[in-house]
Amino acid sequence: MPACMLPSTDELNQSAINPLKNLDVWEDDVLERYPDPASIASDKSTEAYRNYDSPERDTVREFYRLNHTYQSYDFVLNKKANFLKFDKKEMPVWDAFQFLNQLVDDSDPDTDLDQFQHLLQTSEAIRRDGHPDWMVMVGLLHDMGKVLCLFGEPQWAVVGDTFPVGCAFSDKIVYPEYFKNSPDFDDERYNTKYGVYTPNCGLDNVHLSWGHDEYAYQMAKDYLPEPGLYMLRYHSFYAQHREHAYDHLMNEHDHEMFKCVDLFNPYDLYSKNPTPPDWNELKPYYETLVKKYLPATLKF
Ligand SMILES: [Fe+2]
Ligand SMILES: [Fe+2]
Secondary structure: OOOOOOOOOOOHHHHHHOOOOOOHHHHHHHHHHOOOHHHHHOOOOHHHOOOOOOHHHHHHHHHHHHHHHHOOHHHHHHHHHHHOOOOOOEEEHHHHHHHHOOOOOOOOOOOOOOHHHHHHHHHHHHHHOOOOHHHHHHHHHOOHHHHHHHHOOOHHHOOOOOOEOOOOOOOOOOOHHHHHHOOOOOOOOOOOOOOOOOOOOOHHHOOEOOOHHHHHHHHHOOOOOHHHHHHHHHOOOHHHHOOOOOHHHOOHHHHHHHHHHHHHHHHHHHOOOOOOOOHHHHHHHHHHHHHHHOOOEEEO
16 A cells, blocks of 8 residues: 555554545645635635535644654755655656556545546646646646655655745744744754855755655656746745745746746646546647657656
8 A cells, every 4th residue: 555545444653654545635725725716706616625624624734743843954855865866666657657646545536536637637727728838748747756655755755835944934834833843943054044045045056845846856857948847846835936935045037937836836726627538539649748758768
């Protein structure tokens, strides 16, 4: 069983490590925080997504407690040293999508679309709006990094809003109170406004909490244009692209590129639809697209 999924019966231990029923619970929570303005405007209520009394809310809180407690500066550097060697596995691209799809919610297989459907709905929404094909490619690839779960990584080291480490945590990050548990919170190397960084040093010089965004960016960085790479790398950095909490670390170029991150985000958040796209119809287009941008095999 993948590390991100919970067995139906047992193991306090496992639920202590991975509190979420599945990874989508995090994304559902993001959607509650940042509901689709289009559905609000058209009075197509977001009730379908909102469930404030849900016990899932407690699992999300516990998930962030773990995330904020353990995603320290040293933790991030260690994970980068390990996973950015890309020495775990090598797969043909389409096998990699199948591999990612092992992340299904075993306890509730019918309610959620699988990971590939989310990728396809994101990329199709981008395509429908006439964006360049590399952005469609970003849509299809953006959550590939979630395979980290299949390498035994806990949920809080794969998903969740990302944030800079090595400097003070912003109170604009979701559940900021849990940062008190971080070893970095009282460490004076890391707890000032700039910490180990300098003013407007540029995000490329800043370490963000470790997860599927950075991993997918590093995987794709030789194959996609720069705006697409920003979309991959920062798509979960809500504290910046929604809350603008880290302008002081960004340079001019980051600000320019974040227009692209802003453009991408609604496709990720608001493209979910219970009806899966017709893959057989779409397959030829995507086979050509993947051939155009990606090598025959992907390294993990
Ligand atoms: Fe994502
Ligand atoms: Fe996504």
